[in-house]
Amino acid sequence: MAPLADILLQFVPTTSFVPIYLKSYIPGQTPLSTWPVVTTALASYLAIIFGIREVMKDRAPQRLNTLFRIHNAFLSLGSALLLALMIEEVASVWLKVGTYAAMCADESWTPRLEFYYMINYYFKYIELLDTVFLALKKKPLPFLHVFHHSATALLCFTQLNGKTSVSWVVISLNLTVHVIMYYYYYATAGGAKIWWKKYLTTMQIVQFVIDLFVVYFGTYQHYANAYWKHLPHVANCAGTESAALFGCGLLSSYLLLFINFYIQTYKKPTKAKSGANGISKGNGVANGKSH
Secondary structure, three states, X not given: OOHHHHHHHOOOOOOOOOOHHHHOOXXXXXXXXXXXXXXXXXXXXXXXXHHHHHHHHHOOOOOOHHHHHHHHHHHHHHHHHHHHHHHHHHHHHXXXXXXXXXXXXXXXXXXXXXXXXXXXXXXXXXXXXXXXXXXXXXXXXXXXHHHHHHHHHHHHHHHHHHOOOOHHHHHHHHHHHHHHHHHHHHHHHOOXXXXXXXXXXXXXXXXXXXHHHHHHHHHHHHHHHHXXXXXXXXXXXXXXXXXXXXXXXXXXXXXXXXXXXHHHHHOOOOOOOOOOOOOOOOOOOOOOOOO
């Protein structure tokens, strides 16, 4: 049973009017589902933001406050709705098959979860507008911000291709962070004084620690089941090896980069950190946002 999804389906066309490749992930047919298209899109993102930075060098910074708040409100509310739908579907799977299978069995990759993963993936391209706003406002474009945004879109793409069964764990954590983070940016852009931005970075770091435990655990289970059966393990964890290894490597880099960001931003002497600009707008392949 999925009451929230069923309610929403009453208002969303699901008949033949919607092509199957928009409801299910079909490489080569679903938008942004091939390497040439994805790499071109992400290269274009980099060209656009650095191009805007060059154009804005001799121009006054743009405020764009209303558009910025709309963007953040959309991503906060959208992340909340998607998170609720995913929890509802995962709970349904968990009640049927138990904890380990809900994370690792082929059955955990349900049609509805696949559709939610697709939506989360497309959110990552909408989130690229974060950097466009920074460039138009003549704000710095930190490496962590640019790398995290572009790499997370790539991460989501690889996990869709690899059908990584633990995807929902990483995506759910990323969506949780994004609900709070984008609300923070929406509120502060409206003039609110919020004291807990430091704890958002802490939350992001905790997110990656949990992510890494889950993805390394799932990767170990797969390799032990496939190649090292003499080692203690439970059963296979579904997904391609290339997707699993890419996820492990990228999420590891995120953890190191965010820890370094935290140290540089919050642990330096007051004078040195006076120019720091707070948390990094990014996620958890997300972003998610991520697997």
